Amino acid sequence: MTRFEEHQQAIIDGKAPVSKELTEKMLKDGIRPAEFFPKSIIPAMDEVGRRMRDCEFFIPEVLIAARAARAATDILRPLLTGDEAIRSAGTVVCGTVKGDLHDIGKNIVAMMLESAGFKIVDLGVDVSPEKIVEAVKQNNANIVAMSALLTTTMVNMKAVIDALNAAGLRGKVKILVGGAPVTDAWAHSIGADGYGKDAPAAVELARQLTTA
Numbered sequence: 001m002t003r004f005e006e007h008q009q010a011i012i013d014g015k016a017p018v019s020k021e022l023t024e025k026m027l028k029d030g031i032r033p034a035e036f037f038p039k040s041i042i043p044a045m046d047e048v049g050r051r052m053r054d055c056e057f058f059i060p061e062v063l064i065a066a067r068a069a070r071a072a073t074d075i076l077r078p079l080l081t082g083d084e085a086i087r088s089a090g091t092v093v094c095g096t097v098k099g100d101l102h103d104i105g106k107n108i109v110a111m112m113l114e115s116a117g118f119k120i121v122d123l124g125v126d127v128s129p130e131k132i133v134e135a136v137k138q139n140n141a142n143i144v145a146m147s148a149l150l151t152t153t154m155v156n157m158k159a160v161i162d163a164l165n166a167a168g169l170r171g172k173v174k175i176l177v178g179g180a181p182v183t184d185a186w187a188h189s190i191g192a193d194g195y196g197k198d199a200p201a202a203v204e205l206a207r208q209l210t211t212a
Contacts, residue, residue, distance in 0.1 A: 003031075011069050012044050014064030016064070018068075027079075041069055045069055048061075048065045049199065052198065062199065066112060070114075073115065089118045090141075092144070093132060093144050093145070094110050094120060095146065095147070097127060097146055097148050098153065100149060109147070109196070109202045113145070113206060116207070121141060129162070133164060136164065137169070143173060143176060144164070147178050148181065157192070175192040175194075178195060184197075194208075
């Protein structure tokens with residue numbers, strides 16, 4: 001097993017202290033920060049996503065794997081400067097819409113998107129359309145990812161799209177929606193670009209939309 005494979009396994013197994021320790025040791029041995037993402041972090045989280053899709057992993061396992069990935073990325077991100085910086089897959093503004101305080105699903109999606117190389121601007125829960133519009137402007141985001149777990153707050157996804165239209169930003173961003181009551185038909189009806197039924201699907205969709 002190579003050192004990158006060992007690091008991948010630590011992430012898949014959800015061993016955050018091991019992931020952190022391996023990252024630090026490998027850096028000391030001269031491995032460049034940018035190498036970790038394509039060689040261990042992204043493949044590890046892709047495998048976690050596959051296991052979630054195949055019902056081998058559930059939310060607890062995904063969360064601890066994402067935390068193990070975060071243990072590495074927290075060390076690596078500050079070191080990715082100048083020529084060493086990896087090209088971001090895109091900038092995602094994410095949040096749970098106004099009136100909704102649920103965040104577990106949104107947090108998992110955000111962590112998996114970050115592990116896949118996206119820059120994340122997490123606005124938290126109960127996020128107003130105005131706050132999302134401002135975050136898109138300030139961060140030059142190219143994706144907005146919205147979550148709702150209540151049927152009563154789903155309508156606020158449409159309010160965000162309307163606000164982006166009014167601000168002249170809709171053409172600059174792709175919009176992903178998700179959450180327990182959300183469906184593909186609902187996503188299309190409000191003018192979103194796609195629906196992620198779970199975190200792995202959201203990551204795959206984000207990749208498709210940014211490379212199309």
